[in-house]
């Protein structure tokens with residue numbers, strides 16, 4: 187694997203606790219991750235949420251198996267296929283998928299995120315000889331072109347300022363013959379954006395992380411009760427979309443203990459109201475970007491997981 191300075195494409199070599207290029211530019215290893223960007227940027231909300239709630243969604247701690255199921259169903263990859271392969275995880279967050287790859291496959295994993303969530307990921311999954319962590323942007327990755335056998339990017343594209351160009355960046359670092367799988371928030375029509383999060387996010391994303399979390403914590407109990415009331419009446423899709431709370435029925439795993447469920451709802455509601463960007467995508471535009479990027483055997487589908495309760499829109503292809 188050839189690491190590069192993303193700004194100049196100069197090759198990097200490893201020296202003790204940093205990477206260095208031929209001009210002497212250094213990138214430090216901090217809390218288990220090489221740092222290529224300023225610590226604070228438009229993803230600081232994610233750094234905050236994952237350092238606070240990172241444990242919650244990791245299968246090995248929640249005992250749910252939901253992330254593993256989602257990963258293997260969405261990718262259609264098998265542990266045997268990934269053995270010894272070079273895999274890239276784009277936008278790793280606190281590392282729930284990192285944990286699946288390290289624990290259930292023998293792949294060599296490169297994971298990055300633009301936020302300081304990489305610190306949470308390292309606390310959860312490091313140190314591990316097969317894990318290489320970077321704080322870097324999808325637009326300026328420290329990897330040479332044609333580097334990876336497999337790339338996945340889950341829960342990320344919609345939160346980048348330009349999802350199509352994010353996809354094009356990923357295609358560049360995929361090896362010819364390599365496989366790419368992404369998921370995304372689906373844009374189904376004009377009504378997709380008639381939703382509390384698209385109405386409120388321009389304001390809520392400007393609150394400090396601490397303030398927004400406090401507002402959510404203070405209101406989550408009545409919001410959950412109201413959500414359940416309309417859900418029981420069969421009005422989830424029609425009415426609950428106007429409530430500033432995550433879609434509990436369709437996104438949260440079933441069977442969580444009461445306090446875990448509350449925390450999970452707080453996290454997903456923060457995740458919904460805090461991002462600087464939220465750009466849903468049409469399935470056809472993702473497929474079209476794969477095609478224009480030279481990928482073949484392209485498949486786009488909505489994948490059910492968690493007993494059919496949860497769904498994710500996925501596109502797969504081979505370069």
Ligand SMILES: C[S@@+](CC[C@H](N)C(=O)[O-])C[C@H]1O[C@@H](n2cnc3c(N)ncnc32)[C@H](O)[C@@H]1O
Nearest residue numbers: 229232277278279299300301323324340341342
């Ligand atoms: C909802 S989280 C998903 C994290 C993880 N994939 C998961 O499913 O748990 C979205 C992640 O995308 C990251 N992200 C947003 N823009 C990015 C960019 N330009 N480059 C890399 N990561 C980015 C955020 O920092 C955040 O951790």
